[in-house]
Amino acid sequence: MADDPEARRVSELLDRITRGELGEAEAEELELYAQNDPELRAAIEARTRQAALGGGWLARVEADHRIARAERSPRVLLERGLAGLLVVAGWLAWAAAPALGPGMVVAGLGLLVYSWIRVNHRQDPYKDIQR
Known part of the structure; x- marks a missing residue:
């Protein structure tokens, strides 16, 4: 999985969600990855909740x-x-x-x-x- 460029990109986008840095174009890109992957959609929702909970705290840390x-x-x-x-x-x-x-x-x-x-x-x- 570490050698798969798509998996690396998805991981990077998920990290950007957590830090609250995901742009509109990146959100659309992540949505394309998650269209047929319910596991990824659940991960996106979890990261979104995590980002809302932490606010900018994670970026400062x-x-x-x-x-x-x-x-x-x-x-x-x-x-x-x-x-x-x-x-x-x-x-x-x-x-x-x-x-x-x-x-x-x-x-x-x-x-x-x-x-x-x-x-x-x-x-x-x-x-x-x-x-």
Whole structure:
């Protein structure tokens, strides 16, 4: 079933129902799939009830999970490890090389700030909310 493109598409559409993101054209597409499949029709009704029950809660939870996954990605871990190493090495080198140490600390802190902003701004589910 995982290799069947139609089954993958139906699964994707069902997930979009649950998140409340199903558009009109996608609803019509799903209706075409469900015409002769009572099991799929029951799944559609169950997902619709589930979406009505959860509202936008599921989308917010999924967005929070995306941020958590991004925080654990190899690139972010490498960036932050390198930044931490620069800060510590710069701090230790400050006494021995006053011209090099502060630059390393600033570069490390800059890399930490860049990494944090890049991950949290791109993945933030609440950045588009207008009050």
